[in-house]
Amino acid sequence: xxxxxxxxxxxxxxxxxxxxxxxxxxxxxxxxxxxxxxxxxxxxxxxxxxxxxxxxxxxxxxxxxxxxxxxxxxxxxxxxxxxxxxxxxxxxxxxxxxxxxxxxxxxxxxxxxxxxxxxxxxxxxxxxxxxxxxxxxxxxxxxxxxxxxxxxxxxxxxxxxxxxxxxxxxxxxxxxxxxxxxxxxxxxxxxxxxxxxxxxxxxxxxxxxxxxxxxxxxxxxxxxxxxxxxxxxxxxxxxxxxxxxxxxxxxxxxxxxxxxxxxxxxxxxxxxxxxxxxxxxxxxxxxxxxxxxxxxxxxxxxxxxxxxxxxxxxxxxxxxxxxxxxxxxxxxxxxxxxxxxxxxxxxxxxxxxxxxxxxxxxxxxxxxxxxxxxxxxxxxxxxxxxxxxxxxxxxxxxxxxxxxxxxxxxxxxxxxxxxxxxxxxxxxxxx
Amino acid sequence: xxxxxxxxxxxxxxxxxxxxxxxxxxxxxxxxxxxxxxxxxxxxxxxxxxxxxxxxxxxxxxxxxxxxxxxxxxxxxxxxxxxxxxxxxxxxxxxxxxxxxxxxxxxxxxxxxxxxxxxxxxxxxxxxxxxxxxxxxxxxxxxxxxxxxxxxxxxxxxxxxxxxxxxxxxxxxxxxxxxxxxxxxxxxxxxxxxxxxxxxxxxxxxxxxxxxxxxxxxxxxxxxxxxxxxxxxxxxxxxxxxxxxxxxxxxxxxxxxxxxxxxxxxxxxxxxxxxxxxxxxxxxxxxxxxxxxxxxxxxxxxxx
Numbered sequence: 001x002x003x004x005x006x007x008x009x010x011x012x013x014x015x016x017x018x019x020x021x022x023x024x025x026x027x028x029x030x031x032x033x034x035x036x037x038x039x040x041x042x043x044x045x046x047x048x049x050x051x052x053x054x055x056x057x058x059x060x061x062x063x064x065x066x067x068x069x070x071x072x073x074x075x076x077x078x079x080x081x082x083x084x085x086x087x088x089x090x091x092x093x094x095x096x097x098x099x100x101x102x103x104x105x106x107x108x109x110x111x112x113x114x115x116x117x118x119x120x121x122x123x124x125x126x127x128x129x130x131x132x133x134x135x136x137x138x139x140x141x142x143x144x145x146x147x148x149x150x151x152x153x154x155x156x157x158x159x160x161x162x163x164x165x166x167x168x169x170x171x172x173x174x175x176x177x178x179x180x181x182x183x184x185x186x187x188x189x190x191x192x193x194x195x196x197x198x199x200x201x202x203x204x205x206x207x208x209x210x211x212x213x214x215x216x217x218x219x220x221x222x223x224x225x226x227x228x229x230x231x232x233x234x235x236x237x238x239x240x241x242x243x244x245x246x247x248x249x250x251x252x253x254x255x256x257x258x259x260x261x262x263x264x265x266x267x268x269x270x271x272x273x274x275x276x277x278x279x280x281x282x283x284x285x286x287x288x289x290x291x292x293x294x295x296x297x298x299x300x301x302x303x304x305x306x307x308x309x310x311x312x313x314x315x316x317x318x319x320x321x322x323x324x325x326x327x328x329x330x331x332x333x334x335x336x337x338x339x340x341x342x343x344x345x346x347x348x349x350x351x352x353x354x355x356x357x358x359x360x361x362x363x364x365x366x367x368x369x370x371x372x373x374x375x376x377x378x379x380x381x382x383x384x385x386x387x388x389x390x391x392x393x394x395x396x397x398x399x400x401x402x403x404x405x406x407x408x409x410x411x412x413x414x415x416x417x418x419x420x421x422x423x424x425x426x427x428x429x430x431x
Numbered sequence: 432x433x434x435x436x437x438x439x440x441x442x443x444x445x446x447x448x449x450x451x452x453x454x455x456x457x458x459x460x461x462x463x464x465x466x467x468x469x470x471x472x473x474x475x476x477x478x479x480x481x482x483x484x485x486x487x488x489x490x491x492x493x494x495x496x497x498x499x500x501x502x503x504x505x506x507x508x509x510x511x512x513x514x515x516x517x518x519x520x521x522x523x524x525x526x527x528x529x530x531x532x533x534x535x536x537x538x539x540x541x542x543x544x545x546x547x548x549x550x551x552x553x554x555x556x557x558x559x560x561x562x563x564x565x566x567x568x569x570x571x572x573x574x575x576x577x578x579x580x581x582x583x584x585x586x587x588x589x590x591x592x593x594x595x596x597x598x599x600x601x602x603x604x605x606x607x608x609x610x611x612x613x614x615x616x617x618x619x620x621x622x623x624x625x626x627x628x629x630x631x632x633x634x635x636x637x638x639x640x641x642x643x644x645x646x647x648x649x650x651x652x653x654x655x656x657x658x659x660x661x662x663x664x665x666x667x668x669x670x671x672x673x674x675x676x677x678x679x680x681x682x683x684x685x686x687x688x689x690x691x692x693x694x695x696x697x698x699x700x701x702x703x704x705x706x707x708x709x710x711x712x713x714x715x716x717x718x719x720x721x722x723x724x725x726x727x728x729x730x731x732x733x734x735x
Contacts, residue, residue: 198622201537201559201597270545271538315514319536 002026003414004039005374008047012054013349014365023052025372025414033368045416047376050408053348054366055087055373057355058328059148060177060231060255060303063089063120065111066104067096072308072392074108077328078117080306080391082418084328085407087373088119089306090359092152093130100125100136105144116426117417118410119373121147121361123177126165132156138169147359150177152231153278155213157183159220166224173360175227175253178217180238181279185209190273190318192265192280200268202318207235207286210279214238218245221252229358230254232305234279236289239298253358255301258327258334261290263397273314273321275397277307294339294350300358302350304331308393326393330384332377333403340404351375372414375407382406390423433730436544436551437723439560440602447726448602452570454722455715458494467495467725473529474522475501477554481533483689483713484554484564488531491720500527515539519547529728532556537594550727552720558592563723564688565598567716569606571708572643574715575684579606585637586612587669588647588696590619595688596647600628611637614669617658634669638678645686646671649695662695673700684708 003025010021010033017033024032024042058081064072074091081089091108093099099108105122112120124141128134130151138149149169155178156162166176186205191197193204214230218241221228233239233254245252259275265283267275275281293299307324314321327334335347352375356364362371386399410418415426434442443451457463473492477485492499522530529550532540537557544551555561569579576582584603590596590612600623603610610628612619624630631637638644653659666672671685679685685707693699701707 193622195622198591198620199597201557201594271541312514315516317515317536317542318538 001414002042003045003372003411003416004037004042005045005047005052005376005411006037006039008050008052008376010052010366011344011348012366013345013353014054015367018345021052023366023374025374025411028372028413030366030368030370030372033366043416045376045409045411045419047408050376050378051344053375053377054352055363055410055412056085056351056375057088057090057359057361057363058086058304058306058331059090059301059355059359061089061091061306061328062094062308062324063091064308065095066107070310070392074111074120075115075117076390076392077306077308078112078115078120079423080326080328080389081118082410082412083390083407083423084330085332085375085377085410086118086328087375087410087412088121088361088363089328090121090123090147092123092150093125094153098125098130099123099146100128100130102137102140102144105141105146109145117412117423119412121145121359123148123150123152125149126151126176127156127161130154132158132161135161135165135168138172138174142172142174146174147361148175148177148229150179150231152177152179155179155181159216162217163220163224166220166226170224170226173227175229175358176221177229177231178213179231180210180213180217181205182209182212185212188319189280190276191268192282194265194283196265196268200271202268205280207237207282210235211237211241214241218242218250218252221245222248222250225251227251232257232260232279232303233290233299234260234282235286239289239293243298253300253354254298255303256290256294256299257303257305258331258338259397261287261294261338262334267397268318271318273316273318274325274395276318276321276323277325278323291338294342300350300354302331302335304328306391308391309395310392311394314395325395325397326386326389326391327396328391329389330396330398330403332405332407333382333384334398336379336405337403372411374411376409377405378408379405433726435727437562437727438540438544438551438553440562440565440598441605442562445605448566448569448606451566451719451722451726452573454725455570455718458721459715459718462494465494465496468492468497468728471497471529471728472527473497473499473531473724474527475499476504476530476532478504478534479555481554483716484533487713487716488554488720491717491724494717495721495724497529497724515542516546519543523548529724552723552727555594557594558597559594560598561594562598563716563720564595565602566719566723567712568599568645568686568688569602570715570719571686571712574711575708576642579603579608582608582642583640584608584610584643584645585641586610586645586647587634587671588614588618588649589653590614590623590647592618593647599645604628613637615659615665618653635675635678638675639680641679641683643684643686644671644679645688646696646701647688648690648692666695670696670698671701672698676700676704679706686712689713
């Protein structure tokens with residue numbers, strides 16, 4: 001099977017390429033990069049007036065399967081991924097049951113293969129049932145396919161457990177990913193603490209709730225020398241703590257989400273939960289710090305924290321409605337909206353090169369011999385209509401907005417799984 | 432045009448607000464005929480226990496001739512997972528035109544109003560708003576001072592958890608009053624200063640310059656919640672008592688939204704003090720609520 005991506009502007013930061021180049025993929029791997037490559041016997045993807053990049057990897061999604069398939073399934077979530085321009089996703093372990101056993105992880109991998117769309121990399125739990133009490137079986141989870149470990153959504157309250165987890169798993173290259181929120185400081189918060197929460201009479205989570213856990217986890221990372229990744233950074237102080245740790249040689253990386261770099265905590269006047277998310281949307285000073293941190297290189301990764309829920313669930317009262325919303329299908333546009341001046345090479349680095357390196361997974365480059373995952377995108381304005389999402393989660397604060405960039409085609413292992421606005425499952429799974 | 436619902440004081444323009452007070456005063460002077468809302472079905476939907484507000488609304492509704500429906504929402508469909516929108520649709524289908532609602536969650540009245548094709552009166556939503564309480568406080572102040580502009584009032588105590596404080600801040604600021612908030616930082620974060628009001632920690636420094644002081648109830652659960660130390664520490668700083676009454680001007684008045692915690696935010700001396708206006712407040716409450724019902728259902732106030 002040959003696939004030729006023809007006529008696009010190839011941007012591959014790992015090779016230092018930004019030029020008009022065709023990319024030829026055969027049997028799942030890149031076999032040639034060049035001008036006017038021979039298209040005979042190849043499935044041709046027309047990338048004229050578009051950018052061709054190594055397959056994008058979203059290292060923070062919730063696929064909800066097993067256990068919450070009314071919110072999302074591996075099939076619907078990976079359809080959303082490829083439609084949004086992602087060739088791969090790393091899925092968080094807060095399923096029911098949690099991804100804390102080899103059997104469950106193997107089942108996720110199997111179902112992802114059946115779906116035949118994006119690559120799915122499970123992230124294993126740090127503690128059993130994500131309860132923060134007993135360690136998860138890291139080596140068994142790694143053997144079953146896990147690429148990282150996290151108790152996302154929660155964080156072990158007990159620093160001794162977290163330290164022991166990092167020490168026990170220290171012989172594995174797998175990064176630990178922290179969702180940083182102190183449960184006591186957060187309380188029953190439904191939004192950010194600040195002027196808007198005071199005015200609305202809503203309980204807010206202070207930035208401090210994030211900062212203290214970022215500080216703690218970075219100190220544990222320094223102590224254990226475990227590679228660490230801070231998920232969805234949302235405060236200026238967290239960024240300062242990350243910079244401070246890096247200066248001391250701690251192996252730490254971090255990500256942002258589209259919503260934290262676009263929106264503020266001024267979206268709750270209607271008391272609806274459409275913008276309820278953890279960590280919460282913050283004030284302008286934090287958003288400004290996040291944007292600057294993308295430009296200055298502090299931020300390594302553009303993720304989504306794709307967290308689909310049923311519309312009826314999000315329509316509940318603010319206090320009981322779940323946190324999060326769909327992100328996969330607005331990510332490219334959302335980031336382009338927030339960072340109109342970001343060089344495309346940096347855009348690709350944050351969406352592909354860096355997540356591939358941090359997770360230790362294939363891709364991140366289209367060098368000859370690397371895996372044939374390609375994301376083709378273009379700066380073409382479009383208006384978000386969440387009802388049309390492939391994701392079962394039809395909720396996003398971006399709904400109705402016009403975004404400046406969109407996915408054109410997505411190729412996974414040489415198979416075109418998204419093109420012309422259609423998701424195209426692979427007929428068979430290459431070995 | 433009159434607003435459809437009253438969710439907070441700022442649903443009324445300053446002119447409408449004064450108009451409601453005028454109307455309430457007219458009703459207090461001479462009770463209107465009991466047909467202002469004749470045949471209008473009004474539902475009292477109190478998810479949270481209430482004595483004064485529920486009683487006051489009931490009497491007000493009777494005095495304007497409404498058809499009154501009350502039920503215990505603890506056992507309602509909302510508790511069984513029915514959405515707010517579905518409940519609103521059902522109630523409208525039944526024929527309810529006005530809902531007077533109290534709920535423990537901030538924003539509940541707004542969420543209900545957004546899906547209810549009728550009038551919603553917020554009788555208290557969480558820690559957010561309690562507009563008819565603010566209106567009766569304003570009515571009491573105007574009765575005393577015959578003006579709002581430049582009046583200096585302090586609200587003392589648990590501002591963070593007070594819907595009465597929030598609604599009064601909105602209304603009083605709009606009418607040109609100088610509002611000072613007084614309390615410890617755990618119950619009065621500095622960010623309240625953003626609302627165009629002063630935040631102070633020292634009640635003794637504030638008291639002598641006031642035209643009015645409003646004392647908020649302190650709930651004992653603030654101690655178990657880690658927001659307050661021993662009550663003695665709080666009362667030493669913020670309790671209105673015999674000693675502090677001496678620094679309050681003779682022509683100043685004392686307001687309290689009730690219910691009191693005697694011996695906590697105030698002592699018995701305060702209740703016996705001639706400057707206390709608690710009875711006037713609850714008395715005015717009935718007329719303010721009649722005026723609000725009249726305004727929402729019948730439109731802009733008919734010249735009295």
